[in-house]
Amino acid sequence: MALSSNTVRVALMPGDGIGTEVTEACIAVLEPLARRHGLGLGFDRLRAGAMAYRDTGSAMDEATFERARDADAILLGAMGWPGIRYPDGTEIAPQLDLRFRLGLYAGVRPIRALPGVPTALADPRAAEIDLVILRESTEGLFAARGRGEIIDDREARDTMVITRATTERLSDFAFNLARRRAARRGRKGRVTLVDKANVFTGFAFMRKVFHETAAKHADVEAAHHYIDAMALDLVRRPWDFDVLPTENMFGDILSDLGAGLIGGMGFAPSADIGDTHAVFQPSHGTAPDIAGKGLANPTAMLLSAAMMLDWLGERGAGQSWADASAELEAAVDAAFAEGLRTPDIGGTAGTAEVARRVADRI
Amino acid sequence: MALSSNTVRVALMPGDGIGTEVTEACIAVLEPLARRHGLGLGFDRLRAGAMAYRDTGSAMDEATFERARDADAILLGAMGWPGIRYPDGTEIAPQLDLRFRLGLYAGVRPIRALPGVPTALADPRAAEIDLVILRESTEGLFAARGRGEIIDDREARDTMVITRATTERLSDFAFNLARRRAARRGRKGRVTLVDKANVFTGFAFMRKVFHETAAKHADVEAAHHYIDAMALDLVRRPWDFDVLPTENMFGDILSDLGAGLIGGMGFAPSADIGDTHAVFQPSHGTAPDIAGKGLANPTAMLLSAAMMLDWLGERGAGQSWADASAELEAAVDAAFAEGLRTPDIGGTAGTAEVARRVADRI
Ligand SMILES: CC(C)[C@H](C(=O)O)[C@@H](O)C(=O)O
Numbered sequence: 001m002a003l004s005s006n007t008v009r010v011a012l013m014p015g016d017g018i019g020t021e022v023t024e025a026c027i028a029v030l031e032p033l034a035r036r037h038g039l040g041l042g043f044d045r046l047r048a049g050a051m052a053y054r055d056t057g058s059a060m061d062e063a064t065f066e067r068a069r070d071a072d073a074i075l076l077g078a079m080g081w082p083g084i085r086y087p088d089g090t091e092i093a094p095q096l097d098l099r100f101r102l103g104l105y106a107g108v109r110p111i112r113a114l115p116g117v118p119t120a121l122a123d124p125r126a127a128e129i130d131l132v133i134l135r136e137s138t139e140g141l142f143a144a145r146g147r148g149e150i151i152d153d154r155e156a157r158d159t160m161v162i163t164r165a166t167t168e169r170l171s172d173f174a175f176n177l178a179r180r181r182a183a184r185r186g187r188k189g190r191v192t193l194v195d196k197a198n199v200f201t202g203f204a205f206m207r208k209v210f211h212e213t214a215a216k217h218a219d220v221e222a223a224h225h226y227i228d229a230m231a232l233d234l235v236r237r238p239w240d241f242d243v244l245p246t247e248n249m250f251g252d253i254l255s256d257l258g259a260g261l262i263g264g265m266g267f268a269p270s271a272d273i274g275d276t277h278a279v280f281q282p283s284h285g286t287a288p289d290i291a292g293k294g295l296a297n298p299t300a301m302l303l304s305a306a307m308m309l310d311w312l313g314e315r316g317a318g319q320s321w322a323d324a325s326a327e328l329e330a331a332v333d334a335a336f337a338e339g340l341r342t343p344d345i346g347g348t349a350g351t352a353e354v355a356r357r358v359a360d361r362i
Numbered sequence: 363m364a365l366s367s368n369t370v371r372v373a374l375m376p377g378d379g380i381g382t383e384v385t386e387a388c389i390a391v392l393e394p395l396a397r398r399h400g401l402g403l404g405f406d407r408l409r410a411g412a413m414a415y416r417d418t419g420s421a422m423d424e425a426t427f428e429r430a431r432d433a434d435a436i437l438l439g440a441m442g443w444p445g446i447r448y449p450d451g452t453e454i455a456p457q458l459d460l461r462f463r464l465g466l467y468a469g470v471r472p473i474r475a476l477p478g479v480p481t482a483l484a485d486p487r488a489a490e491i492d493l494v495i496l497r498e499s500t501e502g503l504f505a506a507r508g509r510g511e512i513i514d515d516r517e518a519r520d521t522m523v524i525t526r527a528t529t530e531r532l533s534d535f536a537f538n539l540a541r542r543r544a545a546r547r548g549r550k551g552r553v554t555l556v557d558k559a560n561v562f563t564g565f566a567f568m569r570k571v572f573h574e575t576a577a578k579h580a581d582v583e584a585a586h587h588y589i590d591a592m593a594l595d596l597v598r599r600p601w602d603f604d605v606l607p608t609e610n611m612f613g614d615i616l617s618d619l620g621a622g623l624i625g626g627m628g629f630a631p632s633a634d635i636g637d638t639h640a641v642f643q644p645s646h647g648t649a650p651d652i653a654g655k656g657l658a659n660p661t662a663m664l665l666s667a668a669m670m671l672d673w674l675g676e677r678g679a680g681q682s683w684a685d686a687s688a689e690l691e692a693a694v695d696a697a698f699a700e701g702l703r704t705p706d707i708g709g710t711a712g713t714a715e716v717a718r719r720v721a722d723r724i
């Protein structure tokens with residue numbers, strides 16, 4: 001799928017709970033944005049998630065998967081619901097299936113302090129937080145999903161798998177990302193692998209393969225850091241980091257930690273990117289406590305959509321997509337800089353109001 | 363080993379780097395404290411760690427291990443050194459061997475904001491942080507230590523093991539700890555298991571066993587939380603949590619995160635406790651960058667020693683040990699409350715000065 005036209009088809013999966021609400025807000029911003037840039041953005045609405053599972057017995061049926069797979073990009077709200085579970089008790093999370101089935105090894109989770117949004121930290125340098133957790137998303141501990149064993153109700157085992165092939169691809173991705181960021185930000189890029197190589201064979205292996213790959217990217221600095229020290233340093237000096245590739249489970253933890261620093265999950269977009277496909281979705285869940293009330297913060301969804309436009313541009317759909325991405329991100333920043341405050345940060349602006357205020361700046 | 367006298371023998375392992383410095387500071391405080399309370403505290407100095415490995419080829423020889431095992435308690439500084447590694451590249455960490463060989467399943471890592479020590483968070487409620495990460499320390503992902511496999515330089519595997527027996531003991535420990543804390547703090551205790559039961563068989567099993575055990579402790583509230591959400595909430599509202607039992611790797615990460623909130627590793631004590639033995643040590647490492655300069659903050663070591671005295675009292679050595687523990691903790695608190703500031707929090711008080719200021723209040 002090399003894109004070459006100004007018309008793309010996006011598989012849209014609103015999902016459950018606030019997933020559907022932030023999706024509507026996002027469409028309300030994307031449509032005028034596309035018009036303004038002369039872009040053809042078609043949406044193919046697909047049903048998947050916990051409610052789909054409850055009603056049909058399938059969280060994402062094969063026909064739906066195929067339509068998503070054949071689209072140019074996949075944009076997802078949020079999926080899952082308390083009390084609706086697979087028979088083995090695990091969560092309805094077809095987004096995990098998409099990551100595995102489409103080979104979306106690069107979980108890109110930017111952590112950036114938006115202008116005007118208070119961070120959790122006392123240090124004023126926190127306003128400069130601008131890093132990316134790069135969560136490997138097809139193996140690591142998650143390779144055990146659906147495969148763990150329980151022996152005699154006495155002992156359970158889950159095996160973490162780290163491969164050379166995926167570590168190489170993830171490392172290349174990290175260095176390429178750091179290089180692009182460096183060009184934008186006008187400073188040298190730095191990639192810091194987060195591992196636990198002092199204790200585990202798999203992480204010592206990951207570190208070795210990472211540094212072998214780093215040799216191909218001499219223009220970007222390569223470093224490594226232990227996961228425990230990184231959890232500490234993300235609290236003490238997050239402004240010092242740039243691109244942080246890491247194992248799947250570690251990335252899940254660090255990306256939530258990072259979101260906590262910059263105002264919470266409502267400000268944390270994400271992209272799961274592979275060599276041929278990509279899924280874009282906010283990092284947050286379906287938030288049953290506020291679902292249906294119009295209070296959900298759609299910022300993470302808007303920023304995820306901006307990542308999608310950027311990715312489409314990079315893949316050959318043309319410069320207008322990159323321009324639209326930059327404009328969307330700038331509009332979100334400007335809205336918060338001028339005082340927009342959502343309920344999750346102590347304000348009153350609901351889902352629709354955020355969409356309106358952002359759309360107004362386009 | 364049920365204690366019944368006022369004389370105990372402590373195996374003392376200063377270890378490497380600042381480990382030896384904070385150990386000296388600790389002795390300088392413990393000796394007058396013991397005298398004042400009429401306690402017989404004998405130290406058996408033992409050599410173990412990275413330097414021992416470099417000089418003798420063994421990080422902790424069998425004779426040393428046996429003397430430590432036969433002591434009433436083990437007090438440890440810090441061990442490990444960059445560049446000194448086992449042949450497979452992993453870190454010299456005999457403290458991990460002690461945890462496994464002595465069955466020290468309960469890694470108690472208190473995270474408490476000391477009066478006067480600035481926290482990393484902007485919210486003033488952070489001054490109330492007072493929680494305990496209870497890191498399981500004999501299995502989990504660490505069961506793979508020394509056992510991971512690499513297949514054809516292509517793929518590495520490490521297996522996480524969670525057993526019913528250890529989860530039950532850890533859960534009992536958590537509820538007992540919460541009950542004691544509740545009595546001291548005059549409020550109901552709450553134990554929150556941190557897991558990833560929505561994805562992994564092992565964690566679903568752990569959660570099941572935890573709630574079965576909780577049924578025996580109805581006076582304490584039992585809850586569970588996902589590890590990713592906990593990483594977020596430790597940044598957003600750490601003052602809401604009490605006792606947090608979790609898997610070994612997760613506990614390693616969360617305890618460093620927690621230390622970051624309350625001023626850094628210099629303020630994070632720890633105890634590794636089993637049914638018959640216990641090791642007490644600060645959570646920090648050997649800090650090669652400041653080793654030998656007299657700048658290390660010995661607070662975590664002093665608070666670890668206070669945990670040791672408390673544990674000795676609880677195990678039957680008598681009330682005077684508990685009193686000495688409380689006095690040591692109060693002296694540390696008072697010294698910081700009245701303005702003591704170590705270099706790690708922007709002050710100038712070195713290792714010896716902290717010891718002197720704390721000892722002065724005894
Ligand atoms: C819903 C859950 C299974 C998922 C994950 O752990 O990957 C989520 O936490 C995420 O970060 O995307």
Ligand SMILES: CC(C)[C@H](C(=O)O)[C@@H](O)C(=O)O
Binds near residue numbers: 198
């Ligand atoms: C030194 C290291 C192997 C150790 C661990 O991971 O257990 C340390 O980080 C700790 O927390 O005690």
